[in-house]
Amino acid sequence: MNIEARKIEFIQEFLKLQSEETISKLEKILKKEKDTSDERLFRPMTIDKLNKRIDKSESDFKNNRFKTSSELLAKYE
Known part of the structure; x- marks a missing residue:
């Protein structure tokens, strides 16, 4: 069955x-x-993984690899 x-x-x-x-x-x-x-x-995320994600996010921001909230909202309007 x-x-x-x-x-x-x-x-x-x-x-x-x-x-x-x-x-x-x-x-x-x-x-x-x-x-x-x-x-x-x-x-749950490990502390090590969390720290790596934070590092990557900070690096992306410093290297202008991000979208503003306005850009994101415009995409879905």
Whole structure:
């Protein structure tokens, strides 16, 4: 059974539930899983990487490799 079929089957069974307690438990599981998956996607930047980005940004600014906010806004108007 593929993932889409499993989701549909799960939703159909979920819609049949009458117990508010069971629904609450499933909501908590879903929220916890979502929070965990969001944490796995987020990787904080290391201090070394942050410092390298700052150095590059300062170098770009000194060498006139940047766009002003007005230039950026004009691009999307």
